[in-house]
Amino acid sequence: KLRDPEQPEFHQAAEEVLSTLWPFLQENPKYLKAGIIERLIEPERVIMFRVPWMDDNGQVHVNRGFRVQMNSAIGPYKGGLRFHPSVNLGVLKFLAFEQVFKNALTTLPMGGGKGGSDFDPKGKSNAEVMRFCQSFMTELSRHIGENLDIPAGDIGVGAREIGYMYGQYKRLRNEFTSVLTGKGLTYGGSLIRPEATGYGCVYFTEEMLKERGRSLEGQRVAVSGSGNVAQYAALKAMDLGAVVISVSDSGGTLYFPEGMTTEQWHYLMDLKNERRGRLQEMATEFNLEMLTNRTPWHLPCDIALPCATQNELNGDDARTLIANGCYCVAEGANMPSTLEALDVFLENRVLFAPGKAANAGGVAVSGLEMSQNAMRMQWTDGEVDTKLHAIMQSIHSACERYGKEEDGYINYVKGANIAGFVKVADAMLAQGVV
Numbered sequence: 001k002l003r004d005p006e007q008p009e010f011h012q013a014a015e016e017v018l019s020t021l022w023p024f025l026q027e028n029p030k031y032l033k034a035g036i037i038e039r040l041i042e043p044e045r046v047i048m049f050r051v052p053w054m055d056d057n058g059q060v061h062v063n064r065g066f067r068v069q070m071n072s073a074i075g076p077y078k079g080g081l082r083f084h085p086s087v088n089l090g091v092l093k094f095l096a097f098e099q100v101f102k103n104a105l106t107t108l109p110m111g112g113g114k115g116g117s118d119f120d121p122k123g124k125s126n127a128e129v130m131r132f133c134q135s136f137m138t139e140l141s142r143h144i145g146e147n148l149d150i151p152a153g154d155i156g157v158g159a160r161e162i163g164y165m166y167g168q169y170k171r172l173r174n175e176f177t178s179v180l181t182g183k184g185l186t187y188g189g190s191l192i193r194p195e196a197t198g199y200g201c202v203y204f205t206e207e208m209l210k211e212r213g214r215s216l217e218g219q220r221v222a223v224s225g226s227g228n229v230a231q232y233a234a235l236k237a238m239d240l241g242a243v244v245i246s247v248s249d250s251g252g253t254l255y256f257p258e259g260m261t262t263e264q265w266h267y268l269m270d271l272k273n274e275r276r277g278r279l280q281e282m283a284t285e286f287n288l289e290m291l292t293n294r295t296p297w298h299l300p301c302d303i304a305l306p307c308a309t310q311n312e313l314n315g316d317d318a319r320t321l322i323a324n325g326c327y328c329v330a331e332g333a334n335m336p337s338t339l340e341a342l343d344v345f346l347e348n349r350v351l352f353a354p355g356k357a358a359n360a361g362g363v364a365v366s367g368l369e370m371s372q373n374a375m376r377m378q379w380t381d382g383e384v385d386t387k388l389h390a391i392m393q394s395i396h397s398a399c400e401r402y403g404k405e406e407d408g409y410i411n412y413v414k415g416a417n418i419a420g421f422v423k424v425a426d427a428m429l430a431q432g433v434v
């Protein structure tokens with residue numbers, strides 16, 4: 001905190017991990033002696049650069065680009081790129097730090113990284129987004145590679161942005177390699193990658209519910225966000241018989257008292273991914289209530305899936321959710337719950353899955369995309385989905401192994417942090433002081 005006082009999100013992520021790891025570290029002092037903690041919280045490398053681009057009127061703008069290469073102990077750096085005005089170094093360090101543990105949990109050989117820009121794609125034309133992506137990649141291309149660092153999408157970076165960046169990388173380097181994941185199906189993408197984070201989050205939820213002898217059938221599920229993760233979390237929950245009562249965007253929450261229908265889900269996909277519109281339009285189209293400037297957490301539900309952004313669910317929200325009967329929370333987004341909310345969930349023995357476990361399905365299938373590219377093959381959607389399902393189950397088992405408490409309650413936060421830590425820390429120990 002003294003070294004980087006202006007990075008509250010990074011401090012929050014580090015505090016969450018270190019406080020749960022502390023008893024384990026005291027029982028295993030070899031990690032402390034080897035300075036593993038000090039090394040884990042310091043990125044191996046940070047790249048910051050200028051991204052100049054021209055808008056459709058000929059006006060030049062300058063954004064800031066970043067790549068945080070956090071830890072490569074178990075594989076090349078891997079993690080998404082975020083384009084959002086709130087992006088700064090502290091936000092990307094928190095995301096990169098989380099990514100190190102998450103990638104370790106997937107069982108695949110991937111280190112952790114994260115990057116992006118404070119560029120806002122909202123309201124920009126396709127041509128403007130393309131020029132920005134080309135400028136961003138012109139610099140980033142010097143620092144990434146299929147065996148070095150393989151970025152993917154995140155908030156504000158979807159299929160369109162990945163396509164533009166991949167095209168520019170290929171032009172600059174004159175090679176067709178697996179340097180990005182989340183690619184389109186026509187040029188090396190994997191089936192089920194768009195679905196993977198949302199599906200994986202719901203698969204993980206299913207595993208948690210099994211612990212209490214329950215299933216998703218008939219459960220009321222509150223989802224926040226309406227982007228990539230939220231869309232497929234909602235779809236899979238509906239497939240499994242749940243009643244999805246909300247989605248949200250930065251304008252507020254769209255409430256479905258009777259549950260979202262398949263027709264409404266298809267409308268949402270077109271609205272958000274093709275027309276790039278606001279949920280207010282959907283409220284008008286279907287005569288639904290739009291809860292302006294509100295999150296979904298005051299709506300009575302059994303299960304909450306926060307899938308929008310960091311710190312979107314605070315301590316009061318957590319108390320309201322519990323008072324209204326919510327007994328399970330799985331984080332589709334990264335760090336959507338504040339530290340206070342997390343404490344409230346754990347104290348009340350809510351089934352609570354942190355993002356690094358519950359949303360690891362996205363990066364897991366990105367890892368599978370790299371495998372398919374390396375083999376010059378493409379697996380069927382069924383094959384990828386089966387592997388995703390197995391990975392989510394194995395993450396659940398790892399959390400159970402390290403997180404089960406004496407009364408049988410599984411503390412998934414502790415379980416995920418220790419399981420991820422052990423894998424990375426042991427690799428670091430083996431590789432010496434580097």
Ligand code: NDP
Pocket residue numbers: 153154155156157158197225226227228229230248249250251307308309310332333334335359360362363
């Ligand atoms: P998208 O850009 O597709 O969607 C983001 C959604 O969250 C939008 O509905 C957006 O609303 C909302 N949102 C973003 N920022 C804010 C904010 N400050 N306040 C309110 N709402 C906000 O992103 P993804 O779905 O890909 O990512 C969502 C979360 O999931 C992020 O935390 C991301 O890091 C995490 N994640 C994503 C993975 C992936 O594979 N995509 C993998 C693992 C984690 P609006 O459009 O109005 O801004």
